[in-house]
Amino acid sequence: MDDTDLEATGFKVAVFEPDLDWEDYSGDIEEFANIFEPLERYNLTILRDRRTQAIFIECHIPADKLVEHGTTDVALDTENSSEYRANRDLVTDHASFEQMCSDAYEGRRFSNIVAEYTPGERPLKIIGGQHRFKAIEEALEAGVNTQHGVKVYFQLDNEQRLDVQVISNTNISVSKELLDRMFETIAGAELREWAQDCGLLEEGQDFADKPGRSNPLTVKECRTFIVNYFLGSSIKDTDFEHVDTTPQLVESGKREPKLWGQVKRQHPELWSDEKLRAAGAAFAKLRTNQLNAFYDAKTKKYKGAPDARHKAKNLALLAGWAFVAGCLKDNNTRLARHFSLSEAGKSKDPLRAEILASGRHATDPANYRGLGMRTDAKERGRFAELFWLQAEKGQGISKPAVDLAIQTYEAKQASLRAKAMRAKLG
Structure with a gap:
């Protein structure tokens, strides 16, 4: 590194x-x-992340400048998805946050706040450390104005911004759902x-950043x-009773889960697949x-156990329903019965939780x-058998x-194990 002084108006x-191409x-x-008038304004050190080539400085910024010109309302993709947020939701009722606020009132100097500087309104985008x-x-509103440590990135591209988001959030207990999003x-x-x-x-809603019914x-x-x-659609409906029909779960917390990557490569037209879209709409109706x-219209409140009314959120049920929808995509009669499950049993919940x-x-x-x-394999396989039977x-x-359905699943698995053992005998 060079120990060279480069002077400009108000900083060194x-x-x-x-x-580094300084002019950039x-x-x-x-x-x-x-x-922002950082404490180090006359001794700024510019560094490069050697893995991503991202440029940053580390400094201390007064609270009043930080709050006036900073924001936690940050988009991950500012060009194509600017309306969707990168940060997780604030959790202000947690004991750790309450302690954080108490510390701030007493003059605590926080550090490890991660941000990106982008010229414009509220130019400091807080990527890590929103709590x-x-x-x-809140401490500034009470008159507490001290300097806090901030790592400030400049001119990030989307890949660099994603990397900063991930490493910032892995310093805390971050959900895999947020990483997926x-x-x-x-x-x-x-x-x-x-x-x-x-x-x-x-419409306009983003995926959840944490699990919850x-x-x-x-x-x-x-x-x-x-x-x-698509796994279901690869099986002929006439073969359903003779092959393994256990639905699969996509891994979470990875950039490109194996199953998800395979489906996108094998079905590049999936976003325009009308039959898939119809299945998604039918399941959305079932959930609703x-x-x-x-829902009790008189009290305007939900009754019963939360698990029962949110039964369609069960991942095994979702996977089994989608698997059968795919398998029946060309069998219009049975597919219609499958889709109409949401209308079955007018006086009871369609999924009959009890x-x-x-x-x-x-x-x-x-x-x-x-x-x-x-949500294990046994549960997913049983749901596939149940929805298959219902569609008859x-x-x-x-x-x-x-x-x-449960007995059929167990018998099918026993038969498949026996076939595998017989194949080994030759």
């Missing part, structure tokens, strides 16, 4: 990367120094727009639905009707609470159907 660069960054850095930023903001945002808007078009997300659809749930639709079955809870097999452990409470006559879910 004491140390900088020797291969001088204007932004000068503007940043004049707006600390909020605590600083970040990865999918940088990949493009197709998945989110598809989910919105189907009704699986509301009452939260919006997650990226994992949406990917799992699409993957299992299941929820509405527990009946599902009563389903079990002799081999199930004592703590098994019935169908629809787990379209009479909805019943206790005999649940029992038969």
Whole structure:
């Protein structure tokens, strides 16, 4: 590194990367120094992240400047998805945040706040440390104005911005759902727009950044639905009873999960696939009707157990339903029965949560609470059998159907294991 002084109006660069093209960054850095007046403004050190080539400085900024010109309302893809946020939701009722606010009132100097400087209104975009930023903001309202440590990046491209988002959020307990949302945002808007078009997300709504029955659809749930639709469509409906029909789950927290990558490569037309879109719309209707079955118009409140009204959020159920929809995509009669499940049983919830809870097999452990409470392979396979049976006559879910589906799944798995053992014998 060079120990070369570069002077400009109101600041000095004491140390900088020797291969840095200074002219590319001088204007932004000068503007940043004049707006935020960091303690190090006459001794700024410009560094490069050698892995991503991102340029940054580390400095201390007064709270009043930080709050006046900073924001946590940050987009990951500013060009193609500027209306969708990169940060996770603030959790202001947590004991750790309350302690953070108390510390800020007492003059705590926070550090490790990560931001990007982008010229314009509120130019400092807080990428990591939004809870600390909020605590600083509240303390400033009480007259506490001290300097805080900030790592400031300049001129990030989308890949660099994604990298900063990921490394910033892995310093805290971040959900895989948030990572999935970040990865999918940088990949493009197709998945989110598809989910919105189907009704699986509301118009303008983003995927959830953490799991929860009452939260919006997650990226994992949406990917799992699409993957299992195509897995099911690869099986002839006449072969369903003789082959393994266990739906799969897409991995979470990875940039390109294997199953998801395979489906996108094998089905590049998936975003315009009308049959897939119809399946998504039918499942969205099922979710809505299941929820509405527990709504009391008089009290304007939901009744019953949350798990029952949100039963369609069970990942095993979602995967099984999508798998069967894919397998029946060319069987219009049975597909119509499958789609009409949301209308079956007018006086009860379409998914008959109580009946599902009563389903079990002799081999199930004592703590098994019935169908629809787990997401393992056995649960997913049982749901596929149940929805397959339901589509035969379209009479909805019943206790005999649940029992038969469970027995059918267990018998099919035993038969498949026997075939595999026989094949090994030669």
